[in-house]
Amino acid sequence: MSARRFYALPIVMSFFVTSCGYFNADPKQAAEQAWLAKEQQLAAVVQQIRDQGLDTVLAKAEAGSVGACVASKLSADPVGNLISVEGALAESAKVAQLLADLEQLLQQDFSFEQLASTLEKGANAAAYAKTLLEQQGLEQALLTLKQMVQASSSMAQQDLGAHLQQLLQSCQPSTAPEASKPA
Numbered sequence: 001m002s003a004r005r006f007y008a009l010p011i012v013m014s015f016f017v018t019s020c021g022y023f024n025a026d027p028k029q030a031a032e033q034a035w036l037a038k039e040q041q042l043a044a045v046v047q048q049i050r051d052q053g054l055d056t057v058l059a060k061a062e063a064g065s066v067g068a069c070v071a072s073k074l075s076a077d078p079v080g081n082l083i084s085v086e087g088a089l090a091e092s093a094k095v096a097q098l099l100a101d102l103e104q105l106l107q108q109d110f111s112f113e114q115l116a117s118t119l120e121k122g123a124n125a126a127a128y129a130k131t132l133l134e135q136q137g138l139e140q141a142l143l144t145l146k147q148m149v150q151a152s153s154s155m156a157q158q159d160l161g162a163h164l165q166q167l168l169q170s171c172q173p174s175t176a177p178e179a180s181k182p183a
Helices: 003-019 027-037 040-052 054-060 066-076 080-084 095-107 112-120 125-151 160-169
Strands: none
Touching (some): 027 040, 027 160, 040 066, 040 080, 040 160, 054 080, 066 080, 066 160, 080 125, 080 160, 095 125, 095 160
């Protein structure tokens, strides 16, 4: 085997492996996608919410549909807006700690060191903060965060992902007779 052919195979293989996302995929996003793959109707609604926004889906969803059920439950939930962040359904951070980290990030000028520290804690607060800021701006994001903190005391020690999954699953047609129509 020539040296040229010997080196070509590993280079081609590494290109395919990295281009398929094996090395740079976010584990939370991958876990979320695996969960959503089993829940097709919910996956479609979650994607619709992420593309169009929770308020838009709530306004446009057909009454009695899975989409209407999911949108209304998320809209009424103190941390329901966080569904717009990819990976939220697999977030293992406790709600109280995640909200505290978010509040800290949004209330001060944050540096790369603080951002790295927050990411190391296991709560991907930077992604949530970025999403809130993009959707609402700084002042509204801080107001939304304060409302989340005040309203979420009953679920403070629950994992965010487990909480959001529970909300979504309550809208499945098999468990929610009123949501028998597809999204």
